[in-house]
Amino acid sequence: MPVSNLTEEKSSALPVKKIPVHIKSAQNRILIKGGRVVNHDRIFHADVFIEDGLIKDVGENLIIPGGAKIIEANGKYVIPGGIDTNTSLELEFMGTRTADDFYTGTKAALAGGTTMVMNFVLETKKKSLLDAFEASKSQAEKKACCDYAFHVCVLNYDDEIGKEMETLVGQKGVNSFKMFMAYKDYLMINDADLIKIFKKCKELGAIPMVHAENGDVIDECQQKIKNLGITGPEGHLLSRPESLEAEATNRAITIAHEVNSPVYIVHVMSKSAANAVSEGKRKGTVVIGEPIAAGLATDGTHYYNKCWRHSAGHVMSPPLRDDISTPGYLMDLLASGDLELTGTDHCVFNTNQKALGKDDFSKIPNGVNGVEDRMTVIWDRGVKAGKMDPCRFVAVTSTNAAKVFNIYPQKGYIGKGSDADVVVWDPEQSKTISVKTHNQAVDFNIFEGMTFNGSAVTVISKGNVVFENGTLNVERGTGKFVPTPCFPDYVYNRIKIRDNIKPVKVDREPYTGPVVEIKAENGTPKATDNHNNQNGSTHQRPLTKSGLRNLQDSSISFGGDQWDDQPIRSSTRVKNPPGGKSTGIY
Secondary structure, eight states, X not given: OOHHHHHHHHHHHSOOOOOOHHHHTGGGEEEEESOEEEOSSOEEEOEEEEETTEEEEEEXXXXXXXXXXXXXXXXXXXXXXXXXXXXXXXXXXXXXXXXXXXXXXXXXXXXXXXXXXXXXXXXXXXXXXXXXXXXXXXXXXXXXXSEEEEEXXXXXXXXXXXXXXXXXXXXXXXXXXXXXXXXXXXXXXXXXXXXXXXXXXXXXXXXXXXXOOOHHHHHHHHHHHHHTTOOSTHHHHHTSOHHHHHHHHHHHHHHHHHHTXXXXXXXXXXXXXXXXXXXXXXXXXXXXXXXXXXXXXXXXXXXXXXXXXXXXXXXXXXXXXXXXXXXXXXXXXXXXXXXXXXXXXXXXXOHHHHGGGTTOGGGSOXXXXXXXXXXXXXXXXXXXXXXXXXXXXXXXXXXXXXXXXXXXXXXXXXXXXXXXXXXXXXXXXXXXXXXXXXXXXXXXXXXXXXXXXXXXXXXXXXXXXXXXXXXXXOOXXXXXXXXXXXXXXXXXXXXXXXXXXXXXXOOOOOOOSOOEEEOXXXXXXXXXXXXXXXXXXXXXXXXXXXXXXXXXXOSOOTTSOOTTOOOOOTTOSOOOOTTOOOOXXX
């Protein structure tokens, strides 16, 4: 008898052991005990029960089914998983592809406590927006370890692109589009198209996002700096001064204000740009400002480092600012609410890729890391520094993003029915960042050697423990696409109300006085002779009830006649002025 058949015979003879249901499903059950739950609005002691990828209950003394994995969180916070609103994974940019793909990038995100990324779809090869979106989504489906959504970049506008935007919003689950006001002759959009896209986004209930820098002036500045013989990374900073970021930020906000559209300013990097966002909010514009981890913890003095590799590793746009007080200033505005939420602009290139610009700073691929380090950086520089409380930390790293992109409370919240994207956070655990220990697939880290307090000790994504005790346990393709519905209340409630506030028309009598006539042949103006009525007076309004002249009428005619002119009798030599004639000499 063949071995395989013998095995089958023995197997069939053995009694089947029934596994209790609670043990079968134990791997899908988690109880986080003893922690302090932090949402954007309050902190409270509670246990959190997770089952089948969702938060099933939050409270004290919970009664739960047996067999759950117990995670002790005494002395720690239990917070919603982070949402990084600005990543560029597996992206072609400036002639090369980013070092992190959807696998390595999302794996690194999870290690730092971020359980969802929002990635940009950028296609510069004349591929349609829909095709570019489907290509990016296909890549993510195969590799992503955490949930993800997409922003689609739009480089120009016509009716066909408008229809694609409609399809992306109505059928594909995209509610945000990004435009570049920089990168002339490559990605930059003109103001006329920007206005059209803002209007289209408003019509669709989508969020227009902008990279705000004045690309035309940057182009001039780059040539000027190169003509001075400056080719190193310092030229990147010198050719993109803070004023050009502030000008473009203000221009985008002004356009949004005039068409009554929201606007989202990605990677706010300077004091001046942040002030423009603050001022826009105070004027009533629905503007969302996003600083990034790099701008909140480091600065542009690195562009002057003698090591080319080091300085080039910091090249991004807009650049880090060499005013060393900028990170603290941006954190102050983030804490106060002037700036809304945080991303990373995680767009990384290895040194040999950065070397494409070794002789020309304008050819250095732009981008820095941050997806793994964002949560720690903001806790240390925000909460640990006494600038924000844990609730505000949760708001700027998770909840506000969920609200802006209309996925709250599915994401960004610890509550019944929310996705089980949960982080156990140790507020005191210190972490020294190094390229030797990080999980990103890049050979440089802008936070190299910096020590921060506050770190994720356990990370749960979709109900599964993916990071615990410093060890990652992830699997390619387990992340899911999260559709972002249109018309988020957090953004569009204010827009809808303002659409109903109309300017008031002034009711007035029509003007019937003289009108200059322009002669087409020579351009010589000719006054229209309609200032006299049939009675010979200049006023046109009817008399008052008492029969007097309407005092709003002018008594002066620039044609020479007056309203009270009377024919001069032949016996009258002089017509005296009102009050009589004066004959004295003074």
